[in-house]
Amino acid sequence: QGQLVESGGGVVQxxxxxTLSCEGSGFIFRGYGIHWVRQPPGKGLEWVAxxxxxxxxxFYEDSLKGRFTISRDNSRNTLxxxxxxxxxxxxxxxxxxxxxxxxxxxxxxxxxxxxTVSS
Amino acid sequence: QLTQSPSFLSASVGDKVTxxxxxxxxxxxxxxxxxxxxxxxxxxLIHSASILQSxxxxxxxxxxxxTEFTLTITGLQPEDFATYYCQQLNSYPLIFGGGTKLDxx
Numbered sequence: 244q245g246q247l248v249e250s251g252g253g254v255v256q257x258x259x260x261x262t263l264s265c266e267g268s269g270f271i272f273r274g275y276g277i278h279w280v281r282q283p284p285g286k287g288l289e290w291v292a293x294x295x296x297x298x299x300x301x302f303y304e305d306s307l308k309g310r311f312t313i314s315r316d317n318s319r320n321t322l323x324x325x326x327x328x329x330x331x332x333x334x335x336x337x338x339x340x341x342x343x344x345x346x347x348x349x350x351x352x353x354x355x356x357x358x359t360v361s362s
Numbered sequence: 363q364l365t366q367s368p369s370f371l372s373a374s375v376g377d378k379v380t381x382x383x384x385x386x387x388x389x390x391x392x393x394x395x396x397x398x399x400x401x402x403x404x405x406x407l408i409h410s411a412s413i414l415q416s417x418x419x420x421x422x423x424x425x426x427x428x429t430e431f432t433l434t435i436t437g438l439q440p441e442d443f444a445t446y447y448c449q450q451l452n453s454y455p456l457i458f459g460g461g462t463k464l465d466x467x
Contacts, residue, residue: 278456287447287458287459287460287461288396288398288404288447288449288458288461289458290449290455290456290457290458293454293456302454302455304455305455338403338404343406343409345409345410346392346394346409346410346413346451347451347456348394348406348409348410348415348449348451349394349396349404349406350406350409350415352403352404352405353403354403355403
């Protein structure tokens, strides 16, 4: 079925930077668009960004443009999210999720990695 | 914009429940439903508004098109008490509804 495993979360001060990673296995990683989704503590799901299977196309939630950068390395089966100028409101569990080939719905999710922005 | 209702729902094992999701503009059938249990990642239940994801029990049913969608669970089981989200997949940003928390009455 496939698996995604996130890493790189932690505690960072406001204004700081952090890079998350998401490694895929059990499926043809280079064949699918992959998304980042986040969930602030006790709140709902928020779509963050997507990158196409070949890395050519990237889309972001409007409020995150310029601070977050999505990228991928298909030779390493790994997705990244670079987060700069972090704010307290970026505190959340960050999930990576694979888009289904027919509908783009997320048929594989990672377990999530927690990012806490606090001084 | 996606508006889910209700935000909270109490029901008993064996009940039938319906959750609604309304889109602010037409999205044909580009809609998915997810289930999230506490402490877990979301799980895909239904895509393309009405297509059951492989391995998901048939008591889950999705319907609708355009702007009005519903998720129906017939014969609630103990493991169904969770939070449910809809998501539009028509255009970016791929927003989620606010969620419906289903708990035991």
